[in-house]
Amino acid sequence: MRKTDGLFKLLGLCLLAGILVAGVLFPIVGAAGVASNKASETVDSMSAELANVPPPLVTTITDSAGSPIATLYDQYRIPTASDQINDAMKWALVSVEDRRFYDHHGVDWKGTFRAALSNSTGGDTQGASTLTQQYVKNYLINVVYRDDEVGQQKAQEQSVARKLKEARVAIQLETQMNKDQILTSYLNVVEFSRKIYGVGAAAQTYFNTTADKLTVPQAALLAGMVNNPPVYDPWSHPERATERRNLVLDRMVENQKLAKADADRFKAEPLGVVPGGPSKPAANCTGAGPENGFFCQYVQDYLLTNGMTKDDLYTGGYTIRTTMDQNANHQAKISAEQQVDKTQKNVANTLSLVRPGKDRHEVVALAANRDYGPDADKGQTTYALPSDVSNVTGAGSSYKIFTTAAALEQHKTGIYATIQTPQSYSSNVFVGGGNNCPLVARGTHAYCLSNYGESGYGPSMSLQQALATSPNTGFVILEEQAGMGAVTDMARRLGMRNTMASNPANGGAVDPNNSQSIYNMSQQKYFAPGGASQAGLGSFTLGVSPTSGLELANVAATIMSGGVWCPPTPIAAVTNRDGSPKKINEAACEQAVPEGLANSMAVGMSKDDTEGTSKAAAAAVGWNRPMIGKTGTTQNSGSAAFVAAVPQLAGAAMVFRPDNPFGGLIDGGPGNVSATRGTADGNMFGGKTPARTWFGAMTQIMNGQPVIPLPPSDPAYEH
Template sequence: MRKTDGLFKLLGLCLLAGILTAGVLFPIVGAAGVASNKASETVDSMSAELANVPPPLVTTITDSGGHPIATLYDQYRIPTASSQINEAMKWALVSVEDKRFYEHHGVDWKGTIRAALSNSTGGDTQGASTLTQQYVKNYLINVIYRDDEIGQKKAQEQSVARKLKEARIAIQLETKMDKDQILTSYLNVVEFSRKIYGVGAAAQTYFNTTPDKLSVPQAALLAGMVNNPPFYDPWSHPERATERRNLVLDRMVENRKLAPEDAAKFKTEPLGVLPDGPVKPAANCTGAGPENGFFCQYVQDYLLTNGMSKDDLYSGGYTIRTTMDQNAQHAAKVSAEQQVNKTQKNVANTLSLVRPGKDKHEVVALAANRDYGPDASKGQTTYALPSDVSNVTGAGSSYKIFTTAAALEQHKTGIYATIQTPQSYVSRIYVGGGQSCPLVARGTRAYCLSNYGEGNYGPSMPLQQALATSPNTGFVILEEQAGLGPVLDMARRLGMRNTMASNPATGGPVDPKSKEAIHNMTQQKYYGPGGASKDGFGAFTLGFSPTNGLELANVAATIMSGGVWCPPTPIAAVSNRDGKPIKVKEPACEQAVPEGLANSLAVGMSKDDTDGTSRAAAQAAGWNRPMIGKTGTTQESGSAAFVAAVPQMAGAAMVFRPDNPFGGLCDGAGNVTPCANGNMFGGKAPARTWFGAMNQILAGQPVIPLPPSDPAYEH
């Protein structure tokens, strides 16, 4: 190299040093000064954020007893204090990445100027970043811009401007944090490949240990990875990882933190990572397993519906103690599987259980015959079968509860009053009948129906008996008397909130852009007067519409709570990453119907297990407790339900076709199968599912009588 070249390079180095120093320490005056002041504000804000805002953590979901059942996260990170990280790990990192870490004040000026000069003159890009600067960059990439590819690229671009900003933040950061805090924070934020972040998670997933127990070669392996985690991944590139680990050991010797003979010994050791890759928990509700996954899914859905963002849920480091009773959950799962095989195609059997109360309705169990999971070949599903509007064909005559409640509220009848129950009936108020029904207007036919079977019912009977034996005509007539609008509103008030807000076609969200009423209207609007038909659908009381099983269970809980509706909550308590309790925004409880009405309705529903459609299932189970119940079966036995409750517990069991809803269901010995002409009824598999689970759950609990009826609603 000529002397003049060396002179010019020296002058350039000095000039660049001056610019960098001025840029870091002093704003430029004039017009440029305004920009510099704005940049200073950004730097101040960023350094404060790095000093005070913690990185994403894992949210833990537990059962009611506090036992973990699942973890939710985007970045698997186990927060680790400085005292929990041994010296081998700290010195391995310092030795290989920043041996003057304890001497500088955030920036290694010699290395920074050399790198900036090389980059600005077109030479090879160079780093020379200190650990403090690396912490800044990793924080930007892994925390602030973790979901922003453009931001991540800017945080890594090789430019003087980026280096300058990074240096300024590093200098300010060292005025707010001491060296040990910076080193610990770095070790908690950096990635160790495969979405494993922080030394706590790395020690656990790589070696099944904790950071305080890492050996020197283990620490050297991890320290060597931070430079380029995917490149030095020990499972994908063991030779590279070994070479890099050995380099770190050499640097520890150079830094006088390791004896040469020990380094030589450690170099002969294998990497020692777990043989089949890193072991970390599932990042979502699949980690709750086949039995608890449906409950975990409802916890997530409930929190997202009530104001928490998914990003906050998956990064906030919350501990969410749920209301799930593990014994009840297991009993519900076992009972559902006893009626329908878990691998049976196109048949779902669900059981949702809710604890009644006047200040809270706690969800106790959400179970299905199917396992929760991603493997469809094993019959698994991640669709929220027990807690979503998943039964498209409905819950049948269980909807007669809403007609009865609306009629009682208007004093059109009483639970002991006699109602008409003719074998057949033609409703000219409601429409939608087939070709055999008479015309009520041009192109519009009346709604005609009959009771199931010949000679099963007399022309009239007490309402309590009708609720137990379920004649169709009696409740359509009662629906006419009460008015379909009030019946629809009663369904919503007693608990079918999401159901009535869903569309009638699929039970999903309403699509306002659709030109078809069945997609752009809610069930509340579509089935009512002024909806898709002029006068409304009289068949609503027969329960042919998409239904949410959990909400149906909550209807029973509302009745058993003196008419008080509360949201079916899966949340017992939530604490933040610091262990402090936080309040979840949940809808307030409401007095949906007068207490006397609710208690009278309960008495009206109290004969199903002794004189009604669930009698055979109750006797087979040896049932002897006072309870309320209502079965339901849809057309062609395509789905069936059983809504029931005792004072301690309310629930709903439903069997339906989740994949292809068209056709029937056949009840067999220990299984239900799809078929053309079904024989399924609510008193069969659904009732047996309820009784089987409740016998286990209530074992040893006292027998509590139902509340007495109110004379105002008796006749």
């Protein structure tokens, strides 16, 4: 390089230094001009961002007793106060990054000029940023612009403008914060690689300790990393990390914060990090484990549906106390797994439990035979099996609940009234049957059906008996009398809100651009008059469409709550990072049906365990509590359900084929359930696996709880 080149470069750097000084002094000397005003506004904006954008923190989810079950985060950070940080950590950082930290006022002009001269004359490249300036830069990169790649690049670009702004903000900070506050704030913001931020999280994940107990060599390793975390990662680059740690120890000696003999001794020690990588919790619901993961997933889905954003949830540092009862959830998981092995291909067995109430319906358990997790070979899934509209083949005759309630509301019948239940029936209202059904118009056949089996049903029976024994024909006749619009609306009112809003093909969102009505209509519209047919589809009462097990459980909770529907909430309380309560936008409870109707429905459904389809499952566990129940089984025995409740707790169990819905399920007894090959029929019924799952869990959960009678029926809905 020619001497003139070096001279011009030196002159340029002197000019830069002058600009920096002038820029920093701008607030004092009151320089004017459009450009200066804009620069000042930019600095003020940057200062505001530092003050008003809080660092991402970990959100903690707990059970109903307050015991943590999961953490959600984008950056793993454990806030740490100054007195919780070992002095060795503070002096290690100061010694290697900013030896004159306690002497300057935000910008080290002596260091700046020295670095500028060294860099310009071809000497060692030196940085000149103070810890205060580094704090500004790290806050912008790790907090303000953490999801903005362009913003991050601008926050660290090598330009006069950026250096000017950074320096001015650093000086401004030093007028508002003392040195210890700046140092502590820096140590809470800086990254230590692998999404680990702040010394509190680093101490925990690197050494299984806390920041106040860091040893000198541990502190030296961490202090050395902040310069370039990926390069000095002790697991990926142990040799580089060791060299960097030893350099920090030398700097501490030079800064008279460590004796040379001690430094030499520390240099001989191994890095001492936890083996295999940092010890940090999972960043999402997989951390809740195989048993609690489904509940955690519902908590997340529920909050995202009710006003929170994922970014807020994962960075807000909330404490979310849920309504999950650990014992109930555990017993539900055990029972679901006892009936269906977790690794059984294409068979999901779920159980949802909800606590009834007139002001809240609290979800206490969400369980499945499958574990929650990412490894399908181990019987794991992260799909929200219990809570989502995941059973695409339906819940079978449990939907007769809605037909019954609609008919009672219109006083078409009563729970003790006699209804027609012929062995077979051809509807004059509904159409869409096969070629074996009567022809009602050119190319159009009546909707015809029969009861399962050849005996056991008379031509008529009481509605209460029909709910227990479940003849198909009787409820299609009731559908005709009540009208499909009233029946589908009743399903929504009693609790099937998300279910009825989903499409009838796969339970997903309605696609208005799809030409097929089964995808571009909600279930509410598809089955009602004017949807798929002029009069509606009579098959609705047979439960042929996608269903949420949790919403079925909430239907039972609505009935046991005197007809009051409330959203099935998993939230007991949410607190902000400062401990103050956070309000969640939850739907208000509604009087879905008159209390007398709900109580009469409870009496009407009270015979399933003693005279109906779940009698064998109830007898097997010695069940003797008053309860309501309704089983359901779909075509080919491809899925089955059991909706049931006692006054204290309502629930629904469902077994279905989650991966390939076409075909049946074979019930060979507890632990011996499988999916048929192809489209072959099975032998599954709601009174088998689902009922056994519900009774198995509830027997344990309700042990020692008082026996409470069902409410009496209302005479207005009896006959």
